[in-house]
Amino acid sequence: MSHHRQRMLLLILMLLIVGLGLPRPAEAQSVSCANPTISNVQFGTVDFTTGTLNVSGSIGWSCTSTGILGVLLSPQANVVMCLNLNTGTGGTQANPRLLGSGSNTLQYQLYANATNTQIWGSTSTPATPIPLSISVAIQAGVILSTTVTGSTPFYAQLPGGQTTAPVGTYNSALSATVSGSYTMSTGTPPSSCTSGPNSLNAGSATFVASATVQKACVVTANNVALGAVPSTAVNTTASNSLSVTCTNSAPYFVGLAPSNGNTAGAGVMKGTRGGNTDLVPYQLSSTPGPSGTPWGNTAASTTVGNGKAGRGSGLAQSLTVYATAPSANYTPDSYSDTVTVNVNY
Structure with missing residues (x-):
């Protein structure tokens, strides 16, 4: 009887040893x-x-x-x-x-x-x-x-x-x-x-x-040419456009500054010939003719002053600039001036 028990113990021990040797998944x-x-x-x-x-x-x-x-x-x-x-x-x-x-x-x-x-x-x-x-x-x-x-x-x-x-x-x-x-x-x-x-x-x-x-504006300008006129011409007027592109919904105010610094838009044109010291006056305006609304340079980032106001759309917007020369009774020559466009926003 005891001999039988020994065989059973040996069998169990062998199974345990085999179990330890199996790989885990x-x-x-x-x-x-x-x-x-x-x-x-x-x-x-x-x-x-x-x-x-x-x-x-x-x-x-x-x-x-x-x-x-x-x-x-x-x-x-x-x-x-x-x-x-x-x-x-x-x-x-x-x-x-x-x-x-x-x-x-x-x-x-x-x-x-x-x-x-x-x-x-x-x-x-x-x-x-x-x-x-x-x-x-x-x-x-x-x-x-x-x-x-x-x-x-x-x-x-x-x-x-x-x-x-x-x-x-x-x-x-x-x-x-x-x-x-x-x-x-x-x-x-x-x-x-x-x-x-x-x-x-x-x-x-x-x-x-x-x-x-953020707000931004871009401006492009076209020259205003008064053309060839006789010395007897008065109130000669011409126009051209500005293109202003500003951020959608952003208000902007445009000022025009002649080279003489006049803030009311009253400039003078100089001749190109040597020795010619004549200066031809002109007026910038936002409406045509000698009685047009002057367009100057007192606009600021929040006020229009004597400039032009607009509100951006993100697309180019056109503004018309008029220039009037009251008199042409000056030395024959080609006269011009440079106007700075200031867009305030």
């Missing part, structure tokens, strides 16, 4: 990734004269492989982590995305590559179906866990030529939802965020994109 290892951190996108101060702006940001991430004797069981974790980006609070469209300031918007876009060909999107958004993908290889630790950290760039573009955007601060708060998968092997990583045998824990991150539109 790869699932004894696990991978988790902390919520990423995404830097804000700041385009800074822009106006309608600013060309296309390109800036970049960064995504900070951290992933950990955990398991007992991981280096023996699953020596490497291959992770594909995807960040699915929403459209943001600036607008509901994804291409282009929008920055908002009240009911006004600016167009912009976020990209996963430096050449701005792959829009950073989401599998849930038909217009931009590709999330930003990050591949991580984690070498397993001998005892407990191994953590890998890194930073992945992304890119942002604000197109130029958005002339109708009014002054204001434009922004959009965005949210990126994390999805992913991983394998526990020394082979290749999963081909996508959903193709691996193991699902990555979900997470999220938020950041803000912003730009500030």
Whole structure:
């Protein structure tokens, strides 16, 4: 009877030894990734004269492989982590995305590559179906866990030529939802965020994109030619136009300054011939003829003075300038003067 007990004990002992020698499945290892951190996108101060702006940001991430004797069981974790980006609070469209300031918007876009060909999107958004993908290889630790950290760039573009955007601060708060998968092997990583045998824990991150539109104005002027007139001519009048382009909704005030510094728009033209000291008077005005409304240079950034007032639309606006020479009874010659156009805003 006692001999039989000894055989049973030996059999049990052998089973225990065999049990210790069996390999553990790869699932004894696990991978988790902390919520990423995404830097804000700041385009800074822009106006309608600013060309296309390109800036970049960064995504900070951290992933950990955990398991007992991981280096023996699953020596490497291959992770594909995807960040699915929403459209943001600036607008509901994804291409282009929008920055908002009240009911006004600016167009912009976020990209996963430096050449701005792959829009950073989401599998849930038909217009931009590709999330930003990050591949991580984690070498397993001998005892407990191994953590890998890194930073992945992304890119942002604000197109130029958005002339109708009014002054204001434009922004959009965005949210990126994390999805992913991983394998526990020394082979290749999963081909996508959903193709691996193991699902990555979900997470999220938020950041803000912003730009500030400031006031700006651009002016172009055309010469006013009074033409060839006899010395007996009086009240000779001619006109031409100014083109003023200012930020949408921004008020502006235009002053005209003859070279003699007269603030009432009363200038003099000088001849080109040597020895000719004659000065031909003229008057600038905003309405035609000798009784036209004088156009001078007392306008300021908040008051029209004796200038002309306007409100920008982001597009070119035309203003007509008149010049009248009361008399031509001077030495025959070609006379001219330079008038400075001052746009105050």
